[in-house]
Amino acid sequence: MSITQYNGGTILAMAGKNCVVIGSDKRLGVQNLTVSTEFQKIFPVTEKCYIGLPGLASDVQTLSELFRLKVNMYKLREEREIEPLTLANMISSTLYGRRFGPYFCEPIVAGLDKNNKPHIYGMDLIGCLNFPDDFTVAGCAEEALFGMCESLWEPDLEPDDLFETASQALLSAADRNSMVGWGAVIHTITPDRVITRTLKTRMVIYYISYI
Amino acid sequence: MEFLLGITGKDFVLTVSDTAAIRSIVVFKNNDDKSLDLNKHVVMLYSGNPGDTTHFAEYIQRNVKLYEIKNGIELTPKATATFTRRELATSLRSRKPYNVNLLIAGYDVTTSLPHLYWIDYLGTNATLPYAAHGYGAYYTLSILDKYHRPDISLDEAKAIVKKCIEELKTRFLFNLSGFKVKVTDKDGIREIEI
Amino acid sequence: MNPVALYNHEPLTSAAKQHQFDPYEMNGGTSLVIKGSDFCVVASDTRQSVGFQINSRYAPKTFKLTDNAVITASGFSADSLALFKKLSQNLEWYKHAHDKVMSTPAIAQMLSNTLYYKRFFPYYSFCLVGGIDEQGRGVAYSYDPMGSYGPEPYKSVGSASTLIQPFLDNQARVGHQNQQIVQQSEISLESAISITKDAFTSASERDIYTGDFLEIFVIKQGGVTVERVDLRKD
Numbered sequence: 341m342s343i344t345q346y347n348g349g350t351i352l353a354m355a356g357k358n359c360v361v362i363g364s365d366k367r368l369g370v371q372n373l374t375v376s377t378e379f380q381k382i383f384p385v386t387e388k389c390y391i392g393l394p395g396l397a398s399d400v401q402t403l404s405e406l407f408r409l410k411v412n413m414y415k416l417r418e419e420r421e422i423e424p425l426t427l428a429n430m431i432s433s434t435l436y437g438r439r440f441g442p443y444f445c446e447p448i449v450a451g452l453d454k455n456n457k458p459h460i461y462g463m464d465l466i467g468c469l470n471f472p473d474d475f476t477v478a479g480c481a482e483e484a485l486f487g488m489c490e491s492l493w494e495p496d497l498e499p500d501d502l503f504e505t506a507s508q509a510l511l512s513a514a515d516r517n518s519m520v521g522w523g524a525v526i527h528t529i530t531p532d533r534v535i536t537r538t539l540k541t542r543m544v545i546y547y548i549s550y551i
Numbered sequence: 552m553e554f555l556l557g558i559t560g561k562d563f564v565l566t567v568s569d570t571a572a573i574r575s576i577v578v579f580k581n582n583d584d585k586s587l588d589l590n591k592h593v594v595m596l597y598s599g600n601p602g603d604t605t606h607f608a609e610y611i612q613r614n615v616k617l618y619e620i621k622n623g624i625e626l627t628p629k630a631t632a633t634f635t636r637r638e639l640a641t642s643l644r645s646r647k648p649y650n651v652n653l654l655i656a657g658y659d660v661t662t663s664l665p666h667l668y669w670i671d672y673l674g675t676n677a678t679l680p681y682a683a684h685g686y687g688a689y690y691t692l693s694i695l696d697k698y699h700r701p702d703i704s705l706d707e708a709k710a711i712v713k714k715c716i717e718e719l720k721t722r723f724l725f726n727l728s729g730f731k732v733k734v735t736d737k738d739g740i741r742e743i744e745i
Numbered sequence: 746m747n748p749v750a751l752y753n754h755e756p757l758t759s760a761a762k763q764h765q766f767d768p769y770e771m772n773g774g775t776s777l778v779i780k781g782s783d784f785c786v787v788a789s790d791t792r793q794s795v796g797f798q799i800n801s802r803y804a805p806k807t808f809k810l811t812d813n814a815v816i817t818a819s820g821f822s823a824d825s826l827a828l829f830k831k832l833s834q835n836l837e838w839y840k841h842a843h844d845k846v847m848s849t850p851a852i853a854q855m856l857s858n859t860l861y862y863k864r865f866f867p868y869y870s871f872c873l874v875g876g877i878d879e880q881g882r883g884v885a886y887s888y889d890p891m892g893s894y895g896p897e898p899y900k901s902v903g904s905a906s907t908l909i910q911p912f913l914d915n916q917a918r919v920g921h922q923n924q925q926i927v928q929q930s931e932i933s934l935e936s937a938i939s940i941t942k943d944a945f946t947s948a949s950e951r952d953i954y955t956g957d958f959l960e961i962f963v964i965k966q967g968g969v970t971v972e973r974v975d976l977r978k979d
Contacts, residue, residue: 347675368675368677370671373688373689373692375669375677375679375682376669376677376678376679378678379677396673397673397675397677398639398640398643398671398673398674398675399640401636401640401674401675401676402637402640402674405637441644483907483908484907484908484910484911486908486951487905487907487908487909487910487911487912487947487948487951488908488911488912488915490908490947490948490950490951491912491943491944491947492912492915507923508915508923508924511923512911512912512914512915512923513911515911515914515923516907516910516911516914
């Protein structure tokens, strides 16, 4: 098993009409053993921009601290908030700085810029950036999420519909992966506020007797 | 084969560590203390490579002390755990990483709340209501899942620990000879019998 | 030691070279089955690949066994075709011996036996059987290569199964999963076909082993119909 799958966890981000969502599961495991069901993988950067860090939990925490430092230094020097694209490039450069001994993490950036235009970015563990205009996924349930997002996502969704789409995608993907789940968090980022909702996964009593 | 356990309660943290010092097939010692008091209200339990564990624990203990001497304030449990995690994460990518797993248990006198941090040799830090390291985790976590509540009293916590130890004695292949149990609360850290 | 040997790229040891014959290949492709109350939908793409090479854009993986049963398989296509041929022969013999067509649940059991017969040199096929039983109810079964099988309400196997299966959980399950306040009604034929098309068009966007054409078999009382749909060709 790959080291990026050692702790489990998965993240997705979707773009809508003047809004974005970013969501993750809440599990932290050591292979098959679940250690925590309240593990933070998504970190706020500004009031309208979040980063998701799936991968090796140690690097998730190291990077979240490193990016917090860098973003705070940026704010002090520039006297303004960092834009999503700038942030994505900063993260990408940081990761490429460790080209031959990488952090085992594939970050996702989601946010609105100063004109409230939605931005989502994905990258691999050495910082190769992706600029999708629909959705981006990473982590242990990446494939399942690709299948879900590719079939559920549609352009120009309003915040509530985008949240519902992302929730259904994340929950259905999480329920088919034993390394992923134990609840989920979804942040819906809109021009005037961020709505953070917590979801239950694999806790519904299914109706299965009809087989 | 080493086993560490921590349970938070209403206003305390209960920590358990086994006392066997084993190398290969030989039990060297039956009263080994695998914990170290970092300050008056924070205790660290450690397991892993025998050389690394004591060296790393003492290194952390003295740095925590140094901070207190320099700044005249006691580090909170969270600050201690964050510092310790960072040391392990840095060590992971060094020439010779420490192989140490930790539980950091403490009572935060500023907020009057108990805290428990689970940290592994990779530098993963998880804040938990109850936590375990080693093979013992596979036997005891399910018991804790069933019986633990955030507001349990010390007596209830002791009863849960007894259940855990009982399970290890019946199902774990290695007979863990003894356990050191410590309580950390507003009055500091003290060892108790169970 | 002969100094010339240092320039020789051959290993200096005299150990015998190990040549191993690998009789299996992975040809990719995805199959799917959704059962309803009085019908069953079986579908698969038609691409056949090895590695980055596309062998064929139209190499069907789904076949009609009887008027009431359809089989589909992904994995190693030569094994699958050999398996289908064996099943067809057995069905033919059964018809002549008993003067009736084998029922779909009986075919399902026979496939399991056929697969398990080669337990230690298996057919590398991930099979699905869909159809209607003797009462006209929709039935579907899924298999592993050794013959372990069971009934399913819906199932996807093959290279894009990880993409499609959670989508089916979400869309094809009675009273959609993760939606508690939803009407509990059996899936209709129209929605089963539409879900199938969506699943494959989405899967072919991300899975390089799924594409070219989609063949949808619908099994109902009175026979089997086939529909062919275009998928991405790149």
